[in-house]
Amino acid sequence: MQNIIVLDRDGVINEDSDAYIKSADEWLPVAGSIEAIQRLKAAGWLVAIATNQSGIQRGYYSRQILSEMHQKLQNLVGGSGVDWISYSPYLTKDNSPSRKPGTGMLTAIEQRFDLSLMGCILVGDTLADVKVALAKQMRPILVKSGKGQRTLASQDAILDNVAVYENLQAVVEALLK
Template sequence: MQKVIVLDRDGVINEDSDAFIKSPDEWQPVPGSIEAIVKLKQAGWLVAVATNQSGIRRGYYDRATLSAMHQKLQGLLAEQGAKVDWINFSPYVGDDATPCRKPSTGMLQAIENRFGISLQGMPMIGDTWADMQVAKAKGMRPFLVRSGKGERTLAKHGDELAGIPVYDNLLAAVEALLA
């Protein structure tokens, strides 16, 4: 059976900012995150990204700029012979009540459709409560990282996170998953 992992982007793969990541220059990988994705690919995993990108709807950047950020990610991975297999994003804000913005499951459904498999039981790594909620809603195995908004998520939802493994960053989570 094909193994698929879903990763959040901001705070997991790249550094996050409360002021949003608005350009490829601002897009900087979390230390170890590129290595983590390379390890996943070497272990035979399909790697998908599901990322809320409300900065588009808010007018902070456009789809072309988002694409340039993702090209930067793919370029860094290509240097090591790896890639993200698919990136899915939601350009909406919470008030839009859209099924594709996490914690709604639309992006995960799209990943299932794209690869023709169920995400049931597959891992999802994120740094926010919405990431944990959507993973649980899809029957996935959520992993929380402390990078990005992870520490805030722990402080606010600690009791609700019982049973969810917590790691310092994507690399630590991936190493544990692959061990």
């Protein structure tokens, strides 16, 4: 069975902004994240992304612009790139099952690869990432990059048994040891 990892995007792979990332030019990788993905791919891992992208619904950018951001990511990763990208354009108030902490994007990943994500790793920087991982019986890992420090400062009890790393590069270093 092939290893699969699910990554949040903003704050894990690329720098995040409370003002939203609205263009491919604004989309800048977190230091070491591209190399970390390349190492996972070289080690035979499937790499999937599950990302809330409410900026579409808010009118900050279009699906075309989001596609340009993701093409930039794929070009930087090179090779066969990231294996799958799921995104949810909805707002929290829309109550969409695809928006994290809803499990819709993870279910789509399971269906795409015909596998269960139970026991697999999800790397994120928010409580929603941790909650969706736990809802799918995955192993959540929190990174301090992006909103990670803010998430840790919440001292939410859900974080009590969650592994914490500086960034995606540190996660991958530990996984591939």
